[in-house]
Amino acid sequence: MNEFLNTRGNALVDPGLHVWHGEVAAYLFLGGLVAGVMVMSGLLLLRKGRGEDRSRALALLPWTAPVLLSVGMFFLWLDLENPWNAFRFYLVFRPSSVMSWGAWILLAIYPASILLAWRTTPDDLRRAAVRRAAGAGSRVQRWVEAVDSWVDAHTRQVALVNILFGVGL
16 A cells, blocks of 8 residues: 655645734625625515614624724734834825725725615614714804715615625725
8 A cells, every 4th residue: 555645845836824813804705794784685675675663683794894984994003014004005096006996996896885774774863973973063064964965865876886896895
C-alpha cells in the first residue's frame, strides 16, 4: 500500500488567508445584511404600500440599515492602513474604479435608506416626530413636513431606488 502525504505550503500558489482581518469580514456581513434589508423592504413597500397590517417591528426594520451600515463602514475604516486617507474617495468619482463606485454607492445609501425608513414608519410615530420638530423651530418643522409629504408622494420611486442601491451594495 502506497501512502501519499502532502505538506505543500507554497505562498505563490496557495491562498493567503491572512490577507483579510476580522474587520473586513464584519463589514461584508453587515453590508450584506443592509443590502437585504433595503431590497426586501423596498419590495414589500412596492407590494403592500404603507402596510397598516404590517407588524411594528417590520415597519421599523429599515431604520437598522443606516445604523448597521455606519458600523460596517467603521470596521472598514479600521482595516485601512492609513484610515485618514479614506476621504480621498469622495473628492473625485472615477468611473473605471470599482473602489470609487463602492464609496459613492455607500454614500448614496444613507439618504435613500433614511427616506425608505421614514416612509415605512407607522403614522403615529411620524406625527410625533413632526410635532417634536415643531419644538425645534418653524424652519425645521417646515422642512420635516416637506420631506414627509414628498416621501408620501414618491413612494414607488423611493422603493425602487432602495432596491437598486441594495443590489449595488
